[in-house]
Amino acid sequence: MTFTKPTLPADIDPATWPQLPRWQRLQIMTRHWTDNGFGTPHGVYVLYVVKIAAYLGGAAAVISLTPGLGGLGELTSWWTQPIVYQKLVVFTLLFEVLGLGCGSGPLTLRFVPPLGGFLYWLRPGTIRLPPWPDRVPLTRGDTRTVADVVLYAVVLGSLVWTLLAPGVGGPVTARGDVGLLDPMLVVPTLAALALLGLRDKTVFLAARAEHYALTLIVFFFPITDQIAAFKLILLALWWGAATSKLNHHFPYVMAVMMSNNPVLIPAKWAKRRMWRDATHDLRPSALPRLLAHVGGTLSEFVVPFYLVFFAPSHGPLLWAAVLYMVAFHLTIASTIPMGVPLEWNAFFIVSLFYLYGGYGDYRVSDMDSPLLLAILAASLVAVPVVGNLLPDKVSFLPAMRYYAGNWAASAWCLRPGVEDRIEANVTKCSALANRQLATLYGPQIAEVMLDKMMAWRSMHTHGRALNGLVARAVDDESGYVVRDGEYMAGPLIGWNFGEGHLHNEQLIEALQRRCDFAEGDVRVVLLEGQPIHRSWQAYRIVDAKTGVIERGYVEVADMIARQPWPEPGDVFPVRLHGTEPTVGAAR
Incomplete structure (x- = not known):
């Protein structure tokens, strides 16, 4: 590992790497992970440390501008004032909804540029994903309009306005303070974020609204x-x-x-x-x-x-x-x-x-x-309970299923030329990650690095299931490149943070309308999270042209019994939708 170059297996030939069977590439990369982790360049770690420092320092600097509070040099005398925490929440929400927090940088496959967020959500014509287009009026469609951009701009502008506002009402604690934020200041933020969320769930989730927007309501x-x-x-x-x-x-x-x-x-x-x-x-x-x-x-x-x-x-x-x-x-x-x-x-x-x-x-x-x-x-309480019982209906973020490894995920099987068609026909916040990496390290190393990302996915339980289900999605894996759903979502919708519902049928259909793939060009395995009271996880296999071609369930016990690489000739056990458990049932 160097400051700018990743650590990769030393005994591989990047020129012939893609010719190896996928199971063998995964085996090499997962074994390499046990010693080296992702093999991240030191410079990437420095980047994230600097970003945390910028977040904390930026918050302190902006909060110190509050009239009557005191400058940065007097931080120890004012850091416990009530308005300080309020403004920290507002600053953090702004930081996240700009795309600067979660889901930014190289460890989310963002290299050139290292973020998406506002670069994407301020552009009409980009892809948006409404959560309930068939139920909520005026939300159908998958193209961002000027109205969506205006709503997003209102969120940003109102957050900045609130950050710069003085306290009102005089001291509210016995120790003396500059008062609290006028709660009416956050009304435009909450209203615009709610309306925007109904038209694009991506921005709502990126704002970490389940935490910070809820906290804004407490200001009243x-x-x-x-x-x-x-x-x-x-x-x-x-x-x-x-x-x-x-x-x-x-x-x-x-x-x-x-x-x-x-x-x-x-x-x-x-x-x-x-x-x-x-x-x-x-x-x-x-x-x-x-x-x-x-x-x-x-x-x-x-x-x-x-x-x-x-x-x-x-x-x-x-x-x-x-x-x-x-x-x-x-x-x-x-x-x-x-x-x-x-x-x-x-x-x-x-x-x-x-x-x-x-x-x-x-x-x-x-x-x-x-x-x-x-x-x-x-x-x-209510939302997390529903989210744990019905993980296919609620994002893991409002369901508060953080870090648990029990996420919705997907594996995209793409024929040669599909990525070129996406590059040519879809407005994105950046090129796909293989092209970003090729700019930095060359196309051969780019493919090796992307297989390291697939190794990371494979080492989780859901990745082992996805590996087994790919063989059910395509007849000949050698005719496809397999990409993780996060690889697809980041450039295409401006943000990715482990939420598999951002790269499910909605995104597939949006791409199909723009690229007109032939049958078999794009096959996607979609795996839902495990309901807290069940022993299985539901899956779907979708063709971009024809739609769902298979539904079924995989047992968690079968996932944890397997290695992160699919063994040659092994058939992953499934239970097809509406049938009794079976092994290797034909599509």
Whole structure:
């Protein structure tokens, strides 16, 4: 590994690499992962560290402009004022909805340029994906209009206006402060974001509206209710994530993340301990299972519960719990995970110090508003419950199934020439990733690097299922290149963050209208997440020209029994829709 070049297997020939069978390429790359992780260039890590610093420094600088608050040099005297957290939420929402946070940079297959977001959503004629086009009037179609651009501009403009606004109402705490934001300032943001979300779910999800837009609503209530609500929102996010990790998938996520950790686990021998056998059996060893369910799941249930309901308002026990959760989020950030939700983890760390260091004496039991409690219950309880029971209906983000490995995903099988047709006929925020990488490293290395990305997908449980289902989608894999759905979504819709519903039939149909593929040109395997009460995951195989050609289910037990490369001649067990379980049923 160098500052600008990735670490790739040394004993391969890039010129002949694409001629190897796909299973063999995956085998080489997944084994290479156990020692080297993604093999990310050092410069990429520096880029993300600088981006986190820019987020935190930018937030502090903008907040310091608040009249009466004080400059950056006086930060220690004003950081606990009520308006500070309000403006941090507004700044973070702006950062995310611009496309600068989650889903940006090389670890989301964004190289040239390293982001999409506003570069794409301010352009009429690009692809948009409405969530309910057949149910919500005036939302049909998949082309961004001037009205969509205006709505997006309103979101950006209103957030900037709110950031620069003074506090109103005078001191609201006994310690003295500059007041709170006028809650009416966030009305344009909420209204425009809601209308925009009905026309394009991508922007709504990119804004992390399940967290930050909900927090804006809290601004309409008194300060005591606000602090209580802020604490409950964080608690729900922790518990939602912890609940979603009660599965067989999360140890695979932990093993993959820790094998990629450049800070806590730099040594190859330590990375190899994440696997049963770093060469022959790439399933998680006991160590990542322990880290997953004790260091991860149990911690997210117990420590936040103590913080919110039992921790004293000050003292060593409070700070022990705060620092434990700070270390928890620093550990996640240190892995530099795919999708890079780094600013989100930084927000949690700042929130811990603010809400418990500055407002430890404000308890959730102090909340007086039944209306606020009802809003929180609907958003933080009802939506996640539905999302866990019906993962095909609710995005993993509002369902709060973070980091769990139980995501909707897809594998796209493309005949030669399909990518050229997409480049020629679709308005994108960038070229497809193979062309971006070819600009940096040449076309041969580009294909090798993209197979490393496919190896990352394959090492998760859902990736093992996708690998097995590709053989059901196409008769001859050698006539296709297989790309991950994230590879497709990023340039085509401006953002990608592990949400498989952004590269399902909607995107396929939008591409078909623009490119007019022949039957068999594009075959896509779509895998849904596992319902929390079921042992299986639903899948569909879709042809861009003819539509769905197969529906069925795969058992999680069969996914976790397999290696991340499809064994030659092996047939993945499926149960076709409407039939009893069977193995290798014909399409």
